[in-house]
Amino acid sequence: MDLLVATRNTGKLTELRELLGDAGVRLLSLDETGITEDVDENGTTFEANARLKASAYAKAAGTYAVADDSGLEVDALNGAPGIFSARYAGVETGFDKKMETLLAEMDDSDSASRSARFVCVMAFSDPEGNILFTTEGICSGNIAKEPAGIGGFGYDPIFIPDGYHRTFGELTASVKNTIGHRSKASRAFVAYLRDFIGV
Numbered sequence: 643m644d645l646l647v648a649t650r651n652t653g654k655l656t657e658l659r660e661l662l663g664d665a666g667v668r669l670l671s672l673d674e675t676g677i678t679e680d681v682d683e684n685g686t687t688f689e690a691n692a693r694l695k696a697s698a699y700a701k702a703a704g705t706y707a708v709a710d711d712s713g714l715e716v717d718a719l720n721g722a723p724g725i726f727s728a729r730y731a732g733v734e735t736g737f738d739k740k741m742e743t744l745l746a747e748m749d750d751s752d753s754a755s756r757s758a759r760f761v762c763v764m765a766f767s768d769p770e771g772n773i774l775f776t777t778e779g780i781c782s783g784n785i786a787k788e789p790a791g792i793g794g795f796g797y798d799p800i801f802i803p804d805g806y807h808r809t810f811g812e813l814t815a816s817v818k819n820t821i822g823h824r825s826k827a828s829r830a831f832v833a834y835l836r837d838f839i840g841v
Contacts, residue, residue, distance in 0.1 A: 648709035692765035700767035712762035718753035779826030
């Protein structure tokens, strides 16, 4: 069975390959299928965007597809940046600037809360664009006062997961792959997929 992983992020592709192991699924990237156009993520929720991407890319490639949408929700910012996490403070802005902007906005807010969560929703589509399965993974924690660590990517250097005193930027990849939002959603999807293909 061919499965298009609707992302250009090689890290996500590698993670799914590791989780699927010997399930007998051949994972394809967007580049491998020759798809160059990006889907307009105009949904208002993580699930809506994941469903949009999975359905559109599945139809474009004529194969099963899985897509995810994920981001950081900060309580002091009323859930921002949320679905706009990758576009926060400007699409072309690096994450150093995005984190700097987020921390400044938290300081300027009326809230003393530092609670936050990473959210990931994955959607699985058949070749006709019908969504067959969705799952959500959440990792709760707090926002650090300043970035720490060089591990991970994105907002990892300012996110301290519950039960830990260090950021994802400081913690090992194995810890993140155990408690992280994407790994939780991925494990649920892999369990579903194995049942779907009878492995």
